[in-house]
Amino acid sequence: MSTAPDALLPAGFMQKLDRLRLRSHHAHDQRLGEHAGRRLGHGIDFADYREYQPGDDFRHIDWNIYSRLDRLFVRLFAQEQTLHVDLYLDCSASMRYGEPDKFLYAQRLAAALGYIALREGARVGVSRLMPETPVLRVFGRRNLARLFAFLSGLDAQGPTTLAPELRLRAAEGAAPGLCVVISDLLTEDDWRTALSALVAQRKEVHLLHLLAPDELKPGARGRLALIDAETAERFPIAVDDMVLETYAQVAAEWLEEIQSFARAQRIAYYPLTTGRPVEALVTFELRRGGLLQ
């Protein structure tokens, strides 16, 4: 099931996105780009002076200062750097849950972040966290339509395979950049180690944990045969108030445990629910968490 590109980002929402920027702390490569990084180098915008050191380019020596102070200083320029933004989407069947479903939220979040990133001249990669699926890599505003078309064409089905895909991306050893993982994390695989590997690759990892409200506090009661959306496994259980209370407690502890892991790994963690509009998540939650400014 695909989503119409127009449905991803309505025009009004795009206008709000135009006022937002990515806030990357260190994850730039040295290729020229439009994103003004902190690295000083061969740009055109003057940034600062530094005392001459052997090996510096003579052309950057400021002779006027030398005539006044009798000391050699070189001019430094801000280097325009290219920002890499990798968007990882969990495309497992569990994401097709909720009303509206989590996967639509994931698509819209990815579209919003991709839109901002392309507008800023960043290189954007979109990966489905599924084995042997193509990765979309786009650069420049002219590829916005391609990005939207790619996201719209995605579908969520099958089991969750976060860990192997994230490990693969980490092993590719690409340039430092922003990594945004959008997932419900409803999997038993070792995604924590994989995220740690990304952090080790000098990636700035942002974990967008997307859940439906009734996944944290379900309301169904009675004799139920719960059917796993990914594995179709049946799990009979008699659900009463006590079971629901225990479930809510388990879910809260699970979130707390993920948050502790993220804090320890210096991963920015965003617990998001589909109970709020995507616009609110982007303009408020992602700004508050430091991904946008």
Next chain:
Amino acid sequence: MSFAAPLWLIAWAAASGLVIWLHTHRPEQRDLRVPSLILWKRAAQRIQGDAKWRKLISNLLLALQLLALTALGAVLARPSFSFESSRRLEIVVLDTSASMGARQGPNGAVRLDAAKNRAVQLVESEHAPRVALITAGAKAQLALAPSSPAAFKQALGRAQSAAGPADWSDAADLVRTLIRRQENTRVSVITDGDFTAEEIAPLEAAAGALRVERVGSDLANVGLVAFSARQSGQSFADYQLLATVQNFGAAAVDVPLRITQGEQVLTERTLHLGPNAKDDVVLDYTYSGSAVVAA
């Protein structure tokens, strides 16, 4: 045990059945698609340890609910417990009129003694836990207030026949008084007499169902109601004997009368007595030494 509102028992049975059904009924399982079973399995694992306690609590709840329902049903059905066997009272009305002192049969047994024996048999055969005794002579008396069979036997032993007919109306008043205090009673009359329907009517009205036990033979209800001697004339040896014979029956009878002194028959005649009539026989008698005169 009886119930004033037995319909509530049906309601109680239905409600109890419903409660048991609700506790034991397992509703049909419903399929529910969830994104993942991970958290559900963790929750189920955590509550598994409490499963035994939950089952126990559930059973306790069932027991408490059934107990409460039973109490409610018992209250609404308004049960009443009757201790009929211990409260049952046998009222024996013993005829102690003059005729009960008559002897009869080849052994010359007194009717009153036969009546007492019959009364004892009656009480023992009925297994009545409490017995009252009314003696119906010329004036009816409560010889024994409701008491044990042993006390009844003692009271029965003290009963004696007296001159005059039985006052059934007086006895009926006593019976009515006893019945008013007691719900489950039975009245038995032990008598030799034949009496008119009018005479016994008050007693029947008081007792409701009246059982009449007759003692004595089919002979007419006739008795020697007076037999005495008095000195007469100048001589100490001259005496007059007076014998009064009364017919207590409703029909006229011919009664043989014989007065003897030892082996000697002083007189022997037949008296014709009308209904409830009596006749006096006066006989001159000369005392000739110690002797027993009998009539």
